[in-house]
Structures are given as C-alpha cells and as structure tokens.
Amino acid sequence: MAAKILLIALLALASSHALASDPSPLQDFCVADMDSKVRVNGFVCKDPTVVKAEDFFSTGLDKAGDTGKKLGSNVTAVNVNKIVGLNTLGISMVRIDYAPKGLNAPHTHPRATEILTVIEGQLFVGFVTSNSDNGNRLFTKMLKKGDVFVFPEGLIHFQFNPGHTNTVAIGALSSQNPGTITIANAVFGSKPPISDEVLAKAFQIAEMAAKILLISLLAMASSLAMASDPSPLQDFCVADKASKVRVNGFVCKDPTVVKAEDFFSTGLDKAGDTGKKLGSNVTAVNIAEMAAKILLISLLAMASSLAMASDPSPLQDFCVADKASKVLVNGFVCKDPMQVTAEDFFAMGLDKAGNTENKVGSMVTAVNVNKLAGLNTLGISMVRIDYAPRGLNPPHTHPRATEILTVIEGQLLVGFVTSNTDNGNRLFTKMLKKGDVFVFPEGLIHFQFNPGHTKTVAIGALSSQNPGTITIANAVFGSKPPISDDVLAKAFQVDKKTVDWLQAQFWADNNN
Numbered sequence: 001m002a003a004k005i006l007l008i009a010l011l012a013l014a015s016s017h018a019l020a021s022d023p024s025p026l027q028d029f030c031v032a033d034m035d036s037k038v039r040v041n042g043f044v045c046k047d048p049t050v051v052k053a054e055d056f057f058s059t060g061l062d063k064a065g066d067t068g069k070k071l072g073s074n075v076t077a078v079n080v081n082k083i084v085g086l087n088t089l090g091i092s093m094v095r096i097d098y099a100p101k102g103l104n105a106p107h108t109h110p111r112a113t114e115i116l117t118v119i120e121g122q123l124f125v126g127f128v129t130s131n132s133d134n135g136n137r138l139f140t141k142m143l144k145k146g147d148v149f150v151f152p153e154g155l156i157h158f159q160f161n162p163g164h165t166n167t168v169a170i171g172a173l174s175s176q177n178p179g180t181i182t183i184a185n186a187v188f189g190s191k192p193p194i195s196d197e198v199l200a201k202a203f204q205i206a207e208m209a210a211k212i213l214l215i216s217l218l219a220m221a222s223s224l225a226m227a228s229d230p231s232p233l234q235d236f237c238v239a240d241k242a243s244k245v246r247v248n249g250f251v252c253k254d255p256t257v258v259k260a261e262d263f264f265s266t267g268l269d270k271a272g273d274t275g276k277k278l279g280s281n282v283t284a285v286n287i288a289e290m291a292a293k294i295l296l297i298s299l300l301a302m303a304s305s306l307a308m309a310s311d312p313s314p315l316q317d318f319c320v321a322d323k324a325s326k327v328l329v330n331g332f333v334c335k336d337p338m339q340v341t342a343e344d345f346f347a348m349g350l351d352k353a354g355n356t357e358n359k360v361g362s363m364v365t366a367v368n369v370n371k372l373a374g375l376n377t378l379g380i381s382m383v384r385i386d387y388a389p390r391g392l393n394p395p396h397t398h399p400r401a402t403e404i405l406t407v408i409e410g411q412l413l414v415g416f417v418t419s420n421t422d423n424g425n426r427l428f429t430k431m432l433k434k435g436d437v438f439v440f441p442e443g444l445i446h447f448q449f450n451p452g453h454t455k456t457v458a459i460g461a462l463s464s465q466n467p468g469t470i471t472i473a474n475a476v477f478g479s480k481p482p483i484s485d486d487v488l489a490k491a492f493q494v495d496k497k498t499v500d501w502l503q504a505q506f507w508a509d510n511n512n
C-alpha cells in the first residue's frame, strides 16, 4: 500500500504541469526557514549550504486519517508547513480518506488547481463552473481505482464515497499553500457571523424587495497593467511599515493583528487640484494611506493599475483578442497588431446604471476581455456595481482575481471571510462611504450590502482579464444538474427537505 501510494504520488507530481498562481522560483530552491521572524510572501530561505534531503521529505501518507467525524472524510495535507522545501515551488500534496458514505464537503482552493487519483475504493466527484460559464454548470464523474480527475483553480468542488467500503485518494495542488474554504463553514460559521439579513437574502430564505433606478458617472477606463508581481502565497500579506527589513515589496504584519482597516483607505471622493500644467490630477491611494499593499492604486476615470494578477504576464505590448479566430488558447489569440486601433482599448457605458430590479437588488456591469478585446493578456478588468437601497451583492468569489473597489455614491457594508486555516474563517467587515476604498484578497468569499435608504454606486478593478464570479448560493444550490441532496444535506448539516427547498429557489444572476 505505502509503495503504491508513493508511486502514484510520484506520478502525480511528475505529471503535474500546472498553471500555478504561485510565483515562479528564482533559484533552484528556497527552503523555508521556519525559525526566521521575518515575514515575507511565503517564507524566507534557509542558508542553501545547510539544506539537506530531509528538507524535501515527509512521511506518513500511507496512514489513514481518522474519518470518525460527522462528514466521514479526513484530508491529510503535505504543504510547505510539512515539507519546508516546497517553499516557492508552487505545489503540494494531500491524502484523503473517505468512510463509506463519507463526504469531502463543497470547498474551493483559492490559490490552486487540484489533480486527484483514486488509490482504493470509489469516488463520486464534481465541480461547478462560475456564473458566466452558462450559469454554474455541474460536471460530475464516478471514479474508480486508478482514475484521475482535475478540479480547476478556484472552482467549488466536492468528493463523495457512495460505496460500502473505504476510499483513499491522493491529490496534488498547484500551490505550496493552496488554502481551503469550506463553503458551509465560511458562509454560516464565520466569526463573527455574516448578518442574517445578508444570508437570508443571499440564499433567498426571506422575501426581498428593492428596486429604483440609479444614475451617474464615470467614463471608461483604459488600463495598463504590469502584471508581473508575484502571486500571493497566503490569504493576505499586509505591509508592515514598521519593519526595517528590506525585501521586494514589504514584509508582512503578524496576521493575528490584521484588521479590516488594513484593507481600507478613504479620500478618493476629494477632487485633486487641476491647476498645474497638465490640467488634470490623478489621485492615487498611496502607500502611506493604505497599509494593505497587496495591490495598490485605483483610479476613477483614468485607471492605471498595477495588479497582482494570476493571469500570465504579457509577452508583448499588447495582444488584442481576435474573437473571430477558431484557434483556442489560454485567453485569446492576438489580432494582427497592424490592424489594432484605439477602439480596441475602448469601451463605453459605465456611466449607465445597471438595472437593480431583481431579487438581490444589485447589478454588476463588467468590462472584461469579452467587452474590451484589448484587455487580453493584460491581467485586469473593471466593474461598475449598482445597489438599490438594501441591495446586496451576495457572497461570491473571483477564482482568478483580487478586487479593489471604491464607492462613488451612497454607502456600503463590505466583508470577506478568510480561509479555514487562518484561525478559522475570520470575517473582516467595514462600513464604507463615498470615496472609501476596500480590497478583497484573491479567491476569498466576499459580499457588499447597501444598508441605506439611497442608491449606491461602486467601481472596482480586478486583477484578471476574466476574473470569473462564483455566487456561492447559486453555485451550491442552483447548479445544473443539481448537486445531490445527500451531499448538500451533509455539507450544511440540514435535512434533505431543507436542501430541496433551497434548490427550488432560483433567482436572476446579478452579473451583466
């Protein structure tokens, strides 16, 4: 058994040719120095001269995890915390044990694609695509011993053992620290809890009402991204300005003292003085004002963004998407650059309010590569979000992007929930007013709610040309075909009648 697992593990590693979000290594290895007090993205490197084979080694994956708990599954992870040599290498491994009828509940890995093979037993697996892929399609497959299945980065997925015997699977993930967000825990078990009103509305448990048209501002944005920053290796790494340690960027603050203020800045509603030569004044949210240096700079009309994209970096000035081409690549193939004109970098209509006459009372108008072909390869896109009074942009994730958002009109209660390993799904919330800016780290579940009696308008930027959106309630309870009520009843610890009722609720996608 152990030999078999090791063999399969090696095969999985060898065949894992993944599109990692993790930054690429800049040397042969950078073994994590767990004793260092210096905090960086990931870990600082041990002196390479004292590195030994043990640093790349771990044992015990032949041992079954205890599946005695209520879900009947147990994930044994071998990530950078167990193999210090994984630091900067963009991969990790898991063994998963499933009792008969055991479930690995619906979850996402904010920083990784997963590839999994069944070693013993049988496994029913599935994942749900994002809202824009024809509306949360569910892909499922019954796996037997030796079968291999891939769960794309950031998408909600699950595994269920429908048999009468134990199942064992080995998986590999394209991050040294992929993170796990168990949907039920993150949504219903955050500390402090997400407000009942938000959850009731998100899951359509209570009735809704909210309409009214909005108006207002903003022109289009032409974005010029330098998408070469490294990708995050943990939920966030808030800049520690007090530290004297010099690295590329900033060292991280102790995560236990990070608070909502660190993702927050104010003052973007103040007009800059346009009296100088160029007759315009770009107000940047600068480093001094905003401690969350995950991303910076969001502009209103003219946006020049410097984002941490998961998207691959561009290899030329631009590569305008050729929508007419039949060739399929990651993104789109490039138009003949000689045919490219300014129109390719232009879109209009973000001054128009989205129609919020739907059950959640909000509308997201996205300007991504589908609307603006010039965004192809540039790792960024923009949204306008309209909220009716009491309107909600329900809990969702962007599998491929961090989001930075500023309030143009009105007021907004915003929040995000960290992954399971960050001290257990901490909820960060903040009340925003006009001009305030807030950051939602890559892949984490977040929401916005307008608690006021007037409409709200926000403009956001996302670090991907096609960030994707997964609305948790829709993806979990409204997939086509539905996820089995056995799986959901167990995941949410409710009876099947409740699940069937939730699945019967269907509402309009608020993404335009």
Ligand SMILES: *[C@@H]1O[C@H](CO)[C@@H](O)[C@H](O)[C@H]1NC(C)=O
Binding pocket: 064, 065, 066, 067, 068, 069, 073, 074, 075
């Ligand atoms: C998984 O199994 C290990 C080893 O048996 C055990 O220590 C751990 O508590 C189990 N975890 C869960 C969540 O049941």
Ligand SMILES: *[C@@H]1O[C@H](CO)[C@@H](O)[C@H](O)[C@H]1NC(C)=O
Binding pocket: 271, 272, 273, 274, 275, 276, 280, 281, 282
């Ligand atoms: C931009 O506006 C700020 C605030 O009004 C002002 O301090 C600054 O000098 C202006 N910069 C330029 C280049 O005009």
